[in-house]
Amino acid sequence: MTAGRNGLHPTPWLRRFLAGLVMALLASLPAVAGQLDRAGMEKYFPAPLVVGERDEALPVWPILKQAAGSYEVFAYAFESVDFAPIPGFGGTPPDLLVALGPDGAFRDVKVVSHHEPVFLEGLGSEPLFAFVEQYVGMSARRPIRVGRPNARGSGASPQNTVDGISMATASTRVINESILAASLAVARAKLGFGATHAGLTVGARPDADESLTVSELSARGWVRRLTVTNRQADEAFREAGLTAAGDGPPEAPLTDLTFAYLNAPAIGRSLLGLERFGALMRELGPGDHAVMVVSHGPENPLGEDFVLGSIPERLTVTQGGLAVNARDMAIERRGGAPGLPDGPWTILRITGAAGFDPSAPWTLTERIVRERGQIFPEKIARDFSADYALPARLFIREAAEAGPSWTDPWRARGPELGVIALALAGLVPVLVRQTGLVADRRRFSVFRLAFLAFTLVFVGWYAQAQLSIVTLIGLVRAATVIHDLAFLLYDPPSLLLWGFVLVSLVIWGRGTFCGWLCPFGALQEFVALLAKPLRIRQVAVPPRLDRWLRQVKYGLLAGILVAAAAGSPLADSLAEAEPFKTAITLYFVRAWPFVAYAVGLLILNLFVYKGFCRYLCPLGASLAVLGRLRLLDWIPRRAECGSPCQLCKVRCRYGAIRPTGRIDYPECFQCMDCVTIIHDPGQCVPQVVARRRGKRILPQPVAAE
Incomplete structure (x- = not known):
């Protein structure tokens, strides 16, 4: 280890050694199987x-x-x-x-x-x-x-x-x-099922339109019927020992369904009319399909207790042997085209996720149920089906990849993403404009505590977006095994924060995450507020010991990454040095050794402010290393800082200011206390002295060591 611009960091030879070791492991590990x-x-x-x-x-x-x-x-x-x-x-x-x-x-x-x-x-x-x-x-x-x-x-x-x-x-x-x-x-x-629609998107051709009567549609096979007579039903149930149960002559229909695919304009407009067809197409989602089923026989497959918007229990659409999820659309159902039989009807919605291909043959099946026995009746079911097919000229078929599954959590967690994005958008101008809210000690203190509360409660406990070294372990393992980073997309809030943190690393360094966006860090700050009423005095760690302890997190980080690259489960064990899973993800509901460890770190925090963050946090170590790529030495300093003025150094609870007055950016948590002091003419000693002498001085950025 050697001293860097503002503190100790891994030596170049150690970094090269670790990089070479990881690359060798990358080349030697087999693919997952x-x-x-x-x-x-x-x-x-x-x-x-x-x-x-x-x-x-x-x-x-x-x-x-x-x-x-x-x-x-x-x-x-x-x-x-x-x-x-x-x-x-x-x-x-x-x-x-x-x-x-x-x-x-x-x-x-x-x-x-x-x-x-x-x-x-x-x-x-x-x-x-x-x-x-x-x-x-x-x-x-x-x-x-x-x-x-x-x-x-x-x-x-x-x-x-x-x-x-x-x-x-x-x-x-x-x-x-x-x-x-x-x-x-x-x-x-x-x-042998589910292969007919793989990798295709199929939609109705909008220009394939003509005005047709119900009779013409039926003649072309674009409107079909599923009719089951009493005789057919009785024969199907006779194998189960059931006698005839249908009313009426044997050749009379027991169930009679008329059905059609509605997305094709020549069918949908002819059956529903121009206005109602347009409303149906607007209500359907992209890639969704609609099938009309009209019942005009004694047996109603929907049933009197059918709930609009639910899945009919006795109607099934199948294709290629695969049952397709078809749900009632719960829309107005009256006023069909002339010639369409009267009776209860439904429009079934088939979502694009079902992989339904309307240009390929499909089947409508009705299940008829009868009971056997009186005291404990047994239900016997038989299925009756009719096939349906439309000409390919009515459709546009395009090869397409299946929609990625990670899109579901992005849609489901949209509100959380919006709230976090707004909070980040509000934080940036506060940190950028140092002479605004930051310069007002009281107002800024209230803002900081409120934002930390948001970080702890909403980002951490509610959105479960505590960033962790586990993500870096996952990145190393993904790189060494399957070369796929798609797992990051399944946790949208965390990915949003990672993106913001990586950008902030280039601008400000480690401090934006560690000081503002880490839920466990926020919890430590709130616990530290108890030190004063409890009359707990902070322990002054000797400078030499402090410098040595700060290297522990780098050694821990190296051990974790090497173990992860080697495919060793030791990486998961070492990652437990983070109490994030215990305190944030699991709300302290965990085995007692882990809870005792997390609580112990919070108690340590009362005596050594953020001792875990400063000495043990492997994630903080990784951000400190990456933060050396930052573009700005953004904290203003004066020539008097360090000599003779030591106020900022004394007030800095993180020990991130050198005796010379320079900022140790890899150890800075961006609490902004020193920025508030240097802009406050009532606190900044050089300003106080200059004012007494009738002078005015301005802070200037000073290059970091």
Whole structure:
């Protein structure tokens, strides 16, 4: 270690050594891949199940079970990292073992390995294990989303919603995306569904328009009917031992549906009229589709208790064997075109995320349900379907990439991003204009405490945007394993803050984050306010010991980064030197050793102001190193600073001012106290002396050491 412009920092030879070591590790580490062999698979699928031979083309294992004297496929087992290596917040992809049944249902989902920081000695892995267990019984044929904690208990559909985990929103989204992306890849290859619309965006051609009657539309097959007679229904249910239950003659319709795809102008305008078709297209989102279903038979598939805007339980749209999520649009439903049968009807919305291709054949299915027995009746269901297809000339087909999954958290957390962005926009002019609010000691003190409260409560505890050395560990692991930084996009508030902090490093150095935007740093400042009423005197750390202690954080940073580059779990253990996970992410709800450590640092803060930040924080060390790239020595100084005046040095609780009066920017937390003093003619000693002598002096920036 050698002295830099304003303090000690790693020597050039040490930096070159670490850089060379990291690059060597980058070149030597293998790509991420599944880790289970046959023996590993057999531990997860013991007898009576049998692990078959691994597929020659794909890393998929058939899991067999004996039935009727022979073996049949119970599930296809695979590891998510082999198909969807999406990096988590530890920088490496979570590895999930997925067992997908031949019908597309999840037979089992297990966690093989992960490096998600919030589940490593934080919440513990048990909540993660419980999270993935929710997928068992759900179908890969349906889109599955991560809801809020207890979303299903609050009424969300258990067929396509899993309960999220508090304080682990971003991690659960990554895991959900890993499971679904890997499962869909296997389903397309092994189960044969979901392949018709992959990589395409298909929209109705707006110029393919003509005015047609319902009869003309029916003649072209653009309006279709699904009719089930009493005889057909009785024959379908007779296999289950049910006798005829339909009223009327055998050839009379039990259910009669008329349905059509509405986005095509020639169909939608003809059925709805120009004005209502325009309103429908405006209400549909980009890439969404609308299907009209009119019921004019005795059996109404919507039911009398149907709730507008919900998913009809007895109507299903399928394509390529994949059930498409179709939800009622809850819009006005009257005044159809002449010739359209009378009866209750619905317009089903199919979102663009469903991957529906209206130019390819699809099927409308109605489920008819009857009961058997009287005391404990058993419900028996039979499905009846009708196919639908439109000519390709009605559509525009364009190759497109699937929308990235990280866009969901950006939309969901838009309000939080807006609030943080406004706060940052308000902070910048205060820090830039040093003669404004900063020069007023009382007003600036109120502003600073209010902003720190915002940082602690909103940024930290509410938005969960505490920046951490864990992100740097993730960056190193991502660089050494899969070369993918997409995991950063799953935590929008933190990414917004990282962007601001990196810019501020170039302008002001480390202090903007450490002094204003670190929730744990803000918590320490509020705890330090208790020192005076508690009559706790600050401990003066001897200068030589202080200089030595300040190097500890650099050594800790080096150890963490080297361990991360080497793929060692030691990096996660060393990262626990940060109390951020305990105090901010988990609200002190954690195992007692971690809580005792975090509380101990807060108590230390009463005696040695921000001792953790000054001596132990590895994130602060990384920012201090990067902060040496700053463009400005922005804190004004006078020739009298340091000799004879030592007021700023004495008042600086961070020890960031040298006896010479120069600023040690890597140790400066941008509290602005010295800036307030130098602009205050009542505090700044050189100004006080000059005023007594009838002179006026101006502060001047002084080059840092």
